[in-house]
Amino acid sequence: MKKVYGLFLLAVLLFAAGCKQDPPVVPAYLQNAKLLGKWYLKEIAITQEDGTTSTLTDFTDKDFFDFKSGNAATYSSALRGKSYEGYYSANSLNTPNTLSFKSGTLLLKYDIYSIDPAGDLVLDEAITDTDSGVPETTYYRYTYNKTF
């Protein structure tokens, strides 16, 4: 009879084991703990191809990135007049490391210049304009800080 109990025990164990899965985990190379928190936009330095540079600093508390656990993020822009809930990835396999944010059809991609959790988050973006027929690249450097 003990052997029969063994059969039933095996049955219970099989049922119990049948539903376990790996929890969905974003790969470690797409996460960066230094990013977590709310970063306010402080400055944008814009450099044209001819070397001309201009700086913008008049930003509001509506201009920020808020990086949360699980790669969730909020991007807010006063210029766009709205905030976007989405997901980010900080890809450490790329050189330089890249930061991407996606919300619906909105996709923002930056190179990470530096991250200092107690200081600034500096992101670079290069946008090439081909509307005039001659490609012109403009370089943007965004400086964020956790204090507004």
Place this chain on the structure above:
Amino acid sequence: MKKLLLTFSICFAALFAKAQLGYNYAQYDLGFSAALNYAYTDAETVKGTAAAHLHFTYNQTPFLNHIAEVQIGRLAGGDSLLTLSGRQFKNGYTAISFRTQIQAGEFLNYERNVVFNALKNVYASGGIGVIYNNITEINRQSLYIPDFYSSGRNNSTEFFVPLKFGYEFKIFNSYDEPAIKVDLGYQYNLVLGDQLDGINSGNRKDVYTQFVLGVKFAIGGFTSYRKQISRQ
């Protein structure tokens, strides 16, 4: 004349005799099953899919069986639109396995006990198998998390450990031999790899489970068991 009638009577009586009634069984069965599969893999959602099994059984005793089985079926899971990882797959697989199955009747003295007689057909089995994975559809790219890509192989071969328990209803013929067996079982297949979904991720190995309904037909090799198979 009386002697002649007596001789004929004895001869005709032999035609209706059933020696060792209820002790005999066929050593070989052939059968098929239908299964409902669920794959527990790196994909975030689980879907039910179908499979068909063909099996040959060698009955060492009526309650100790060795089963060779071929499975052809599909496994599926994930959702490219509704999950963060975007993982979604369909696997048109073929598997071959060998299992040894032990039924409670091998241990129980069920002859004079109604409950034990009902329990005698409860079984557990285990073995080894090999599965050929053929990923026919896959989505590896997350729609939501940029750069989130799940790599893996579209074709692979992996060993697996099938563990099964269930109940085998035995249907007896006029000679009280188990001629047809209806099998109701649950099978847990532990794959010794991580490519069931074509995605190599995480720490756990892939698993697929099956709810199985099958039928087996005795095809020959009749022999006797040490006790009556059907209840007196």
